[in-house]
Amino acid sequence: MARYRTHSIEFKRQVAQEYLSGETLHGLAKRHDIQRQLIRVWVRKYEEGALDDAQAADLIQEYEARIAALERLVGKQDLELEFLKGALKSAPRQRNRPTSAITGPEVSPSPKDAG
Template sequence: MAKHRVHSIEFKRQLVAEYTAGETLHALAKRHDISRNLIRIWIAKAEVGAFDNEAEAADLLSGYEAKIAALERLVGRQALELEYLKGALKHGRSSRNVSMSVITGPVVSALPRDVG
């Protein structure tokens, strides 16, 4: 069974250019192991400008893929921040009337001077 191959737009344009330069369909098909009918299809598409639209669509698609990747990284970073803050909120709950120091923690109440 024949494998389905995908050829780049540049390769298709190259074959069309070789054909228009005088190369025969038979020689092109044999050299690149491609059917002559497929080359005819590419020639017809090139004549109507279909390869130009495909190139623009490929550029647009790659731009969208890059934007999606950046947004996915941002969502991942925000998810990590959210989990961190949820954990900090869960473990950081203490009574609000206790004085806290960022460096030493809860302030220990001093004993009255008159004790003793």
């Protein structure tokens, strides 16, 4: 499964400012190894003011990553619990027996052993 890169708000703002200061889309895309369309999106958001609060946005990104990690952990634990419940249901039940029944009856020595 492909993993997408995430870029900080500060990086997005920097690239947008570089473009607005005269850099070409092609040059920026090549230098930063990102698509030109992505730069256009970042520039539009920068001009709309969506990239202004960098620290808050970075904190939100950190929280979202932490939430995703915790959701994966909860899902994994839920699967383990379901597996263990199924194993418990299919396990043979043991009956409660008196102690003498568990240890077995006393066995007297055979005549061969006595001799």
